[in-house]
Amino acid sequence: MTCSIVVEELDIVPMRSPFVVSLTVEQRSELENLSRRVRMPYREVVRARIVLAAADGESNASIARRLMVCVDTVRVWRKRFCVHGIGGLVDQPRSGRPRIFPATAVAEVKALACELPARTGVPLARWSCPELAEQARLRGIVEQVSASTVRRWLTADALKPWQHRSWIFPRDPYFALKAARALDLYARVWEGEPLDENDFVLSADEKPGVQARRRIRASLPPGPQQPMRVEAEYARGGTLAYFAAYDVHRAHVIGRCEPTTGIAPFSRLVNQVMTTEPYASARRVFWVVDNGASHRNWAAAARMNDAYPNAHMVHLPVHASWLNQVEIYFSVLQRKALTPDDFPNLDAVAGRLMAFQDHYNRTAQPFDWTFNRTDLNQLLARISRHEPDAPHPAPA
Template identity: 60%
Template sequence: RWLHEDAIRPWQHRTWIFPRDPQFALKAGRILDLYARRWEGRRLRGDEFVLSTDEKTSIQARVRRHPTLPPRPRCAARVEHEYVRAGAWAYLAALDVHRAKVFGRCEPTTGIDPFARLVAQVMAQPPYRDARRVFWIMDNGSSHRGQPCVRRLTQAYPNLVPVHGPIHASWLNQIEIYFSILQRKVLTPNDFSCLAEVEDRLLRFQEHYESLATPFDWRFTRDDLARLIKKLAPQPSPVRLAA
């Protein structure tokens, strides 16, 4: 009764990761500025673009041992529990956050070379090829980590500006929203006849999505970030006075 009155649910919990990057506010703030079409205090020009990129790894092709039964009135579709694995793709993608354009490709694995092929795929076409600057927001995965990545990309594409987010801050990367949509609408349930069908469905959904999509209504701002950091900051322990 006491727990109920205090709205305490000790049997419920959620996991989280404490922001330990000492430059969390700086790195996160730059990304939020780009979403608001600002960089280093100035508005972006019309020939400057912002891309959010990442990889969705190990997308399996599960071939069910028996055909899936379609839904009927008062009966959901039935997917066979047993399956055979027919291989897996890594899906690499980049989202133009202000134009709702998606660029993706399937690779056998992730890594520096597969990511370089995605970048080349995007940067070879207009408007990015001739843009003044193209900002690529990315995490700190091994495919595009640190200064070696910055050197590789800027040497190959002088108009490309890599922007690394803080560690453990994938929620700041808008491509993760697209991956969530992809998981729900394309990959669930996982029921494919072969690995090639997975690639075909992923790339066809890109085209379908672009025909309907608008930019995400991103509302988390620098002010929200400041409040979050203040909330997470260690609080001084109350001083107990001796009786």
């Protein structure tokens, strides 16, 4: 006995969504732009494509198959668009994971990070995140916490206790007065009166110990995915000193190379500058210098003024070379012309220094110097707050 079963093919009609998408011209244009972007999260691109397909009459099931997403995902974003428009395609704020550590514990760990370890009885020079996590546990602040969690807490307040920066406390009793005079000159003011066009301000100093280091192997130029390579071993070829005077307002450098530092080499720089125009016929030429041995104290100022009556030496406070603008030029010189170095002899070093000086003068612009008397007063007030019992100069 043979039995045959006949299966009738049924046409299953998908259920129509109650949320019918209808787009304006502006909405369609914006969604099409979103759907084609390659530099935005892919989930947002998919949402835009879901809405566009729904507006073209596709069913949820068809959209899900074509875009390879869940049907529920299509239902969610179709509904969101119908209720909230394009703004509804953005993720809504979420509460996030419940807080594990109380806010007081986080604050105590941050406060601990802001203390010097030695003052808390811990034999460390500076904190690290693992050490802070261990100290928080030992002090009963938390039962257990990971170093990565501590690092995340500190990052929220830009705290990095494992770093340090050196500084020098101003010990010159006339720090404010001397610093203010230099800052006034940078602003083209002297003793309360503006400088005229025939007054010039020079920032001068020396860069000692410029080495002629010859690499044992020749340096290799950069290539595809390969930086420049410089041999670590080298042979010493001696050192020289580079003296420079930087015209603060004209951005012009006059320099020379000398075998060593000293009064005589600095005097030769002064002669070189003061015998050239426009300085030779200037009404006044102010030389801002630090307290280096080549141009220290009143004797150096008297020597300069005796040789050139229109030249006036203005000393910065002790340990305040950061107020000397020529130091910025020296930094540029070091980075662009001397690092990395590979010189066969001192003549090559001198040639590089003078060639870079000419190169710099052709395109240089004055430094954008913004530190003024107001900033100086704020600095001194901040120092006073940190060291209330230490002697410090009065604000200018």
